[in-house]
Amino acid sequence: MAANNASLGTPEQLRDPNYVPPMSLAVPLGIQHVLAMFVSNVTPAIIIAGVAGFGFGSNSPDFFHLIYMIQMSMLFAGITTLFQTIGAGPVGARLPIVQGTSFAFLPIMIPLVAGKGVDAMGVLMCGIVVGGIFHACLAPFVGKIRFALPPLVTGLVVVMIGLALVKVGIQYAAGGVPAMGKPEFGSLQNWFVALVVIVTTIGLKFFARGILSVAAVLFGLVVGYAVAYFMGMVNFGNVGRAAFFSLPNPFHFGFEFSLAAVIGFSMMAVVSAIETVGDVSGITKGGAGREATDDEIKGATFADGLGSAVSGIFGALPNTSFSQNVGLIAMTGVMSRQVVTIGAIFLIVCGLIPVIGAVISTIPIEVLGGGVIVMFGMVASAGISMLSDVNWNRRNMVIFAVALSIGLGLQLVPDALQHVPQTPKILLTSGLLPAAFIAIVLNLVLPEDLT
Secondary structure (H helix, E strand, O other): OOOOHHHHOOHHHHOOOOOOOOHHHHHHHHHHHHHHHHHHHHHHHHHHHHHHOOOOOOOOOOOHHHHHHHHHHHHHHHHHHHHHHOOEOOEOOOOOOOEEEOOOOHHHHHHHHOOOOHHHHHHHHHHHHHHHHHHHHOOOOOOOOHHHOOHHHHHHHHHHHHHHHHHHHHHHHHOOHHHOOOOOOOOHHHHHHHHHHHHHHHHHHHHOOOHHHHOHHHHHHHHHHHHHHHOOOOOOOOOOOOOOOOOOOOOOOOOOOOHHHHHHHHHHHHHHHHHHHHHHHHHHHHHHOOOOOHHHHHHHHHHHHHHHHHHHHOOOOOEEEOHHHHHHHHHHOOOOHHHHHHHHHHHHHHHOOHHHHHHHOOOOHHHHHHHHHHHHHHHHHHHHHHHOOOOOOHHHHHHHHHHHHHHHHHHHOHHHHOOOOHHHHHHHHOOHHHHHHHHHHHHHHOOOOOO
């Protein structure tokens, strides 16, 4: 819904994070924030479970762990959002920042769990907790390290994230990893359902208004789900077995130390921290017409890291600020953190009801494929948009070329590192870390006057 500013409050009130709009308008605005991020929030858990081997179509006895991960994605998106909106001491920006499960860490997580089943999740959770603590420790210094991550580097990182994930979207649309090598993989039925989602999403995004446009991916999935249901592709077997209320389980997946996981998550924490700085700046500029204060940036970074660490303890994936909700604040013109608090409470309630996760798990993988093709393409597009701010002289073109070629190449041909020890191999085959490292180093050491 687009905001009716006259009924919401005065211009001064709408720019005030502490203002509480009338509840009749604050509640739907808060739910709108949830709808805008809902699909993106649960998708990383679905992808990691699929890569590990207990996700959609796997027929694995461990499939219930995916339902738990979906549940935790909702619950801790809500809890970590409250860290930002309400805050405690130095933790939290006290701004309308929506937190959610981060796509940025997927290229790090995928090599750690690929084909290893639910047993690999303990390694992942160790990396998330330690990386989250390291992320929180960056809060006092995040402003000082921004010089090392100009648009050339951050744009490259975001492009690499998108490129690392587009393969997953195509696999899902064609039937998922379990169907690969079988006649049903890439069938016309699978592609038809995925294309329904893509076409519906594009149509709503550009030809609809209000909530239909803001949550176009979500409504695209709903239409694709309906089509898949009538084609006999939906299975409700898990819904009847799911509980109606459940509390999170600490160390659900165990806790196993891995140097590769700790290094990978800690390095990505630096990139995630810089992304959060950009989101905080975007919110204050778009919603209040001012720059973010140092305390707001520090508080947001603290909440980011602490939120990820707590999430990992309970079996959820790393959390970060959600950029799509930054744009939503600019669109509605409502800066109230209380509105986002309402959305967070809605997410927490959903996260305590496992049957909601079970219903989400009935979405056919081909339907989800159509949605993630759009989402992952948008991630790459966002990176290209960031790169538009770069002065494309020969120096910057060389930096980008070398970093992209090595990063993407190692990701596409992981066997090129078969003689490398396991820990550096996992970090290098992510593609993202070597690309970011090369870009940062070359940007710092190459002379600016190289033309």
